[in-house]
Amino acid sequence: MATASISLRDVGRTFGATRALAGVDLDLKPGVTGLLGPNGAGKTTLLRLLATALPPSQGQLSVLGLDPEVPAERTGIRRQLGYLPQEIGFPRGFTAFAFVDYIALLKEWTQPAARHAEVRRVLDLVGLSDLGTKRIRAMSGGQRRRVALAQALLGSPRVLILDEPTTGVDPEQRVTLRTVLAEIARTSIVVLSTHQTEDVAALCERVIVLDRGRVRYDGPVTELTGQAAGRVWLADEPDPAAKVSWRTGTGRYRNVGGRVRDGVEHVEPSLEDAYLLLRGGSPEPETTQEVAS
Amino acid sequence: MTATLTFGPTATSPGRATLNALAARELRRFVLSPVFLLGVVLAEWTTWTGGGGTTTEIDEVNGYPAVFLGGFGMMAAYWLTRSMRASEPVVGVTPVTRAARTAALCWVAIVPLSCGVLTLFGMLHSYPVGDAVYGPFSPSARIAVLVAQIVLPALGGPLLGVALGRWVRFPGAAFVLFLVIFGWVELVTILAMWHVNSALVAVLRLFSPFAFFTLQSDFGGVTAWRGSPWFFIGWQLALCAIAILVALLRGAEGRTRSRIIRALGVAGVAAVILLVLAGLGGFTHTLTA
Numbered sequence: 001m002a003t004a005s006i007s008l009r010d011v012g013r014t015f016g017a018t019r020a021l022a023g024v025d026l027d028l029k030p031g032v033t034g035l036l037g038p039n040g041a042g043k044t045t046l047l048r049l050l051a052t053a054l055p056p057s058q059g060q061l062s063v064l065g066l067d068p069e070v071p072a073e074r075t076g077i078r079r080q081l082g083y084l085p086q087e088i089g090f091p092r093g094f095t096a097f098a099f100v101d102y103i104a105l106l107k108e109w110t111q112p113a114a115r116h117a118e119v120r121r122v123l124d125l126v127g128l129s130d131l132g133t134k135r136i137r138a139m140s141g142g143q144r145r146r147v148a149l150a151q152a153l154l155g156s157p158r159v160l161i162l163d164e165p166t167t168g169v170d171p172e173q174r175v176t177l178r179t180v181l182a183e184i185a186r187t188s189i190v191v192l193s194t195h196q197t198e199d200v201a202a203l204c205e206r207v208i209v210l211d212r213g214r215v216r217y218d219g220p221v222t223e224l225t226g227q228a229a230g231r232v233w234l235a236d237e238p239d240p241a242a243k244v245s246w247r248t249g250t251g252r253y254r255n256v257g258g259r260v261r262d263g264v265e266h267v268e269p270s271l272e273d274a275y276l277l278l279r280g281g282s283p284e285p286e287t288t289q290e291v292a293s
Numbered sequence: 294m295t296a297t298l299t300f301g302p303t304a305t306s307p308g309r310a311t312l313n314a315l316a317a318r319e320l321r322r323f324v325l326s327p328v329f330l331l332g333v334v335l336a337e338w339t340t341w342t343g344g345g346g347t348t349t350e351i352d353e354v355n356g357y358p359a360v361f362l363g364g365f366g367m368m369a370a371y372w373l374t375r376s377m378r379a380s381e382p383v384v385g386v387t388p389v390t391r392a393a394r395t396a397a398l399c400w401v402a403i404v405p406l407s408c409g410v411l412t413l414f415g416m417l418h419s420y421p422v423g424d425a426v427y428g429p430f431s432p433s434a435r436i437a438v439l440v441a442q443i444v445l446p447a448l449g450g451p452l453l454g455v456a457l458g459r460w461v462r463f464p465g466a467a468f469v470l471f472l473v474i475f476g477w478v479e480l481v482t483i484l485a486m487w488h489v490n491s492a493l494v495a496v497l498r499l500f501s502p503f504a505f506f507t508l509q510s511d512f513g514g515v516t517a518w519r520g521s522p523w524f525f526i527g528w529q530l531a532l533c534a535i536a537i538l539v540a541l542l543r544g545a546e547g548r549t550r551s552r553i554i555r556a557l558g559v560a561g562v563a564a565v566i567l568l569v570l571a572g573l574g575g576f577t578h579t580l581t582a
Contacts, residue, residue, distance in 0.1 A: 051386050052386055053385060053386050071390075075388050075390070078388040079388045081386060087382070088380060091380060092376065099380075102318065103384070105315055105318060106311075106384060106388070107389075108388055110311055110313075110314045152383075
């Protein structure tokens with residue numbers, strides 16, 4: 001089996017007058033790639049393009065060597081795709097098992113015995129093996145999220161697109177999920193969007209930062225974190241020279257970026273520090289931009 | 294959680310097997326729908342407990358199966374079609390196309406169709422074909438009336454529900470359509486009572502998925518209205534085809550879309566011709582027997 005790959009060349013997407021994504025060039029290989037960016041940066045739009053849920057307005061997109069614009073090839077992509085959207089509703093009356101089983105059927109698992117075994121496997125992976133017969137509407141938000149995640153894992157897809165997979169999931173499950181994704185990423189392309197920088201730091205070897213529909217950073221997580229080295233320090237008061245400051249649990253202030261004074265107490269930067277620094281120290285969400293007329 | 298990760302088998306089943314399995318799944322969901330189950334119970338109850346001697350003409354009882362199997366079946370199929378809408382972000386990126394999913398949904402109509410056939414036999418049991426309640430229609434035309442009033446509404450209702458579910462977002466759309474059809478049938482029937490021999494009114498009366506064919510005469514006996522039940526069956530079948538095509542059109546692209554639109558054109562023309570023939574054929578004026 002050839003190595004899985006995804007290629008984007010000058011890919012853009014507009015919604016009316018709003019440009020959600022512009023001139024994106026990327027090559028994705030097996031491994032976990034994290035997508036970071038403020039709200040409205042274009043993360044979900046990019047993931048929907050990769051998941052064939054949305055066609056690009058411009059540029060060339062190739063997933064596993066197939067063109068999603070061609071219906072037959074799009075079906076070929078979908079046979080090897082797992083997708084967890086940011087938001088998903090569930091039909092009334094469905095249990096977790098019934099829902100994942102239904103999706104498995106739509107993923108062409110026609111043999112009942114094999115399909116049921118696969119459904120049990122993915123429910124087990126997300127820690128829901130004991131809740132298979134529980135109605136989804138009676139589940140907590142985190143459990144529902146895991147049901148949605150389970151369907152994405154069906155068939156161990158070669159391309160796994162996850163839009164905020166850990167939202168509402170408890171820390172223990174998040175750790176387990178990281179293990180599962182790391183295992184899948186040995187042979188598959190896993191792209192996940194999240195606001196949890198610790199998930200990206202713990203799981204991803206590569207991170208893409210999107211801002212206003214454009215790629216702001218694309219490279220190893222360690223390299224991005226390294227960019228903040230020597231620019232993060234602790235102080236008893238917020239430093240007016242820093243770009244961002246906030247009070248930590250110890251009562252001291254963490255200062256990031258800006259003018260670093262001599263003699264400050266430097267600390268090891270986190271991915272979050274580096275991300276904030278890259279964003280110019282602005283923790284405020286940005287919105288998608290209007291297409292220039 | 295103690296799961297170990299094992300890679301699942303690659304699903305490479307051909308489309309036909311997937312469609313069959315999906316149709317079977319949707320069929321099971323449809324059959325378990327409380328609305329449909331209620332419709333079946335009421336339809337069979339009104340049919341098999343009929344024939345007590347109080348019925349003077351067949352149209353007194355034929356409307357019930359149409360309402361319970363066709364009307365309730367339409368609402369059940371509509372809700373079934375809509376049920377997966379919330380999950381569309383996931384369902385929409387599976388290898389099974391929307392057209393295939395729609396086709397699987399259309400297959401559920403086979404259940405109410407079967408119930409319709411069963412009801413037809415029940416009706417024949419309660420009201421044998423030689424019974425006076427059928428009025429002046431020939432024996433074969435009497436069967437045609439029963440097929441048009443019981444079997445085909447049972448088939449067409451759910452198909453209409455699927456088409457509606459594919460295109461309309463309003464949750465109560467099927468119920469509203471049910472009321473509209475019910476009201477229309479009542480309206481044109483009253484109109485037909487005033488203009489019993491009008492060809493135009495006959496066409497208008499038959500411009501519906503369901504129509505009455507007989508009326509109790511004021512002077513005793515049963516009056517048959519003008520119009521051909523045979524061509525009316527053709528019109529109903531054309532409506533069924535249109536419902537399927539309209540449902541399939543949603544989400545279709547490229548050559549498939551062009552083909553569906555062409556087929557819709559053909560079905561539309563056929564429907565118009567059959568409607569006109571239904572209105573102008575058969576008895577050319579009311580007849581009482």
